[in-house]
Amino acid sequence: MATHVTLQTMMNKKILYLLSFVFFLLACKKEKTTWDTNWRAPLFRDTLSFQRMIDSNQIGVENDHSLQLVLNQRVLDADLFEYLNIPDTSVVQEFSLNFLNFFVGPGGNIPTDVTEFEFVLDDVELNTVIIKEGVASVQIENPLVEPAIFTITFPGVSKNGVVFSQSKEIPAAVNGVAGKDVLSFDFSDYQLDLTGEDGTAFNKLESQLVVSLSPDGNGVNVTNNDVFRFTLNMTELKLKYARGYFGNIHIADTETFTLDEMNNIVSGAIDVANVNLGMYVENGVNVNGELTLELLQSTNKDGVVVNIQSPQLNVPQSLDAAQNSNGTSVPGDAFFNFTSTNSNVEDFIENLGSSYKVAYDLEINPWGNTSGGYDEIYENSRFSLDLRSNMPLALGVQDLLYRDTFDFELTQDLKGNHINAGSLILKAKNSFPFSGSVELKLLNDSKQVLTTLSSANMVTAAYGAQVTNLADFPSTENELIYTLSEEQVALINQAKYVGVEFKVDANNANVQQIYLESKLVLELFTDFELSHAL
Template sequence: MRFHKLSLLKLVLTAFILTVLIMISCQKPGKNLSWESDILVPLIHSSLGVDDIFTDSLLVENPDQSFKLVLDQKINTMDNNALIEVHDTIAEDVFNVNIPVPFKLNPGQKILEKNTDFMMKLGDVRLSKAKAKKAILKFLVISNFKQPMRVKYKVLSSEKNSIPFEITDDIPAAAAGSEVKLIREIDLSGYNIDFTGLNHNSINTIRSSTTIWISPNADTAYYSKADSITVTSIFDKLQLESALGYFGQKNQMIADSSILNTFQNFKSGSFSLENLSAELQINNYVGADFQVRINKITSANSSTGKQLDLNDAIVGRRLNILRASRTSDDISSITPQKYTYSLNNSNVKDLLMNMPDKLSYQIEYNINPLGNVSGGNDFIFADKSLEGNIHIEIPLKVKMDSLVIQSYSKINFDSESHIKSGYLNIYVANLFPFDVEIQFYVLDDHKNIVDSLLKENSISRHGTIDNNGIVIKATNDILRVKLDAELIQKLKTSKEVLIWARINNPQQKHYLLYQNYNIDIKLIVEANYEY
């Protein structure tokens, strides 16, 4: 909807009132002065164009100024987080005094320094390197020492800005016969992780270091074998930004849906397309082979409840997708494997004419169907994985059947004006190849309809169409609405008018839509004012 705020009413009335005041100032005492004047004031100038029928962002103008609709609907073909799941203990260090007789420990004395290589249980996944996109490490210390302790924990396998992660914390003294627990949740997001261990010849291995001291603030005390302290670290959540290794063999089912806004302007009715071209695109940015099977793609219209499934040879067929390649560790060096499958022989046109607001799908994929053919050199980046897309190009050669659209236009009908009588003149110029049934509704502040301007819907006939099916001249109509006291009061209190249009195609032909096609609408107040 394109509209202009053309309320000149206040300006005109101000000039008029100033004139009246000057005349009054010249009037002889005892005389009453009354003025009447006929004024034409634009109230609304609006238009309904092709972008009010189809979503503007999807329209592409051709060189001949006709329109086509270009749709790209993303399909989630895989869940990166489910590809490599990490939830495991990475280290557990226990210090026991374990001496039959009590012995003395001094404040600040180191009692444990230990490096640990811990191999995580990741099934047939074999990781060598990764970068954490989102990582939460739970750090748990349990102590029954009767003096405060100090613990330093370092993840030697991690690195951020060339510095490994470490944490140092003080543990309070435990009361007699009890223990104290310290739990920390540590954010390791953005850290690089080396899973190859001390000699860089392992997999799935985290190397860590634990150091324990008697706190410098402790008292000198004697300790027995009943005293102990346990330090445990667990990956509670690990989502990878990138990873290198072998990702195992896994079968996963994706059942998802996406919202379609293509037909959001359609309130009811239907339309028909003459032709279109459509294809399924699969781009593999992962350094691993896949087998993909599309089990179902469904077009769903929530208003009508109607659902249609895609009918094409690609449904249920296994698609072999080869791995991507790369020349460095940088994501920009990836060369994806790209596949295109035509949907031109499918019923995709029927799926679109269902005017869906949701597209749902079920997709199954297998990773590494032939096993570890890369020798542990699979790679993945979270921002570039296995991507699916349905690409559709539709020349907007269409036929409309009672297709309803609507739009809103601001008005500013002067609430202080003294209208004695008049008309609201509505000028409609139809440059579409379709008939348009039109109505105007006055709205309150909550967008509720309080009145209609026309007693019955008016039909604006299609423009003049030449032998090539192109509209060369608009059909013009003038509608006059009498301004009675009730309607005047409603217009004074309203800030918005709803323009309602039902588009019909009496010729039952498909017409190509052009950039200049629109319905131009002007509302002009022709009123008699009295002061």
């Protein structure tokens, strides 16, 4: 009789055999079961290019896509109003009758004179100013036994052609104690004539206090013992226009600025050509001046210092006054130009500085009052000093070492799942005209080197001196393999970062042009053999 075995019956038997085999293994094994697998996974991807500097306008792009190093660093931005603003001022003025007594009837006035006071401004001599903002207050004391109306007028202070004048009723004196009150006002946009009563002085402001009795009140007998007093307080007055002689002013300082990107360059040298570094001075004030450039210094990350050497340093450069017409200012200017023929500017650039210092001395009115008291400054008029450069980003490099650091963390259980052997694989797509080798360093949480990994392969250069076909921009692709020893595998648990050091060498000895499309794309992968244990 034939036996018919169905497919379901065969499957049931296979599952039964498999379960029996597994139970057999579990019953008989004396050690952990282990097996090996290969594991390949990406760790990071990064692109080295000049795009960030292009976005921040530090690098310019020409029509042929070649790059230009564009440096425009503001070193000095001086607001001369800081040296001309009227200081906080408090003035006490008193007056009394110059005869024994005088009866004043209801609505009558007590005779007073125009007085003037002087602002203390050292050697600055101002004849006209316009206030941008600021407040003033007057505390008035009334010695009379009747309330009185006090009107304070500044004959030389006006806005839109209207002379400043304000009034306030001050209470009567009580038991010999003068009545007091405060009159406050905003001086914004007022023009002050500071030529005094005779119109030829400077820093002097006229004032007049008129006292009158209310027409609805009583008359009063005023004697020469009655002292009328007011205290004027002017605070935080800021100017938006000034005319006069601004005095002899020195603005000297040393400014420091940094290029943090240069700290990633660890060692090596570059060669540059057609370097042109300039210091541009702009005088937006109608006043003569001189600027002396005393120091232009580059310091790299190793502390190596290179100072510009040039006959243009420590020699005063004249600054013509700005020309003003109807509130429009045409600045005067001057220019320091450092080239390969008149300075060591190539050494300065090739120092790969990450920190720069510029020392200067700006002198206002170095020859005294040559304008006849007609120095003039408008709102937003400045003295500025800019460090400028615009040169081809064409480099020759030699053993230039660039370093960057990335997060790296891979935890393994040496008694369970752990790395048995393997490699790190770096894929590099290079569109620069430089070749070079890449070392990887495993770093601990303090960024100290645990071990260094080297590859026999290199990143190859993409092109020679120039690129002629931008539509098909050249690039090379290389795979660099870093085989880990058993000792290096054991260090992986301690590694928190991986350092990448790219030691660059030029494809040839000539200076080579960098383009918008130039970049280096790095991708790091693991290629590990894992051991698993149950």
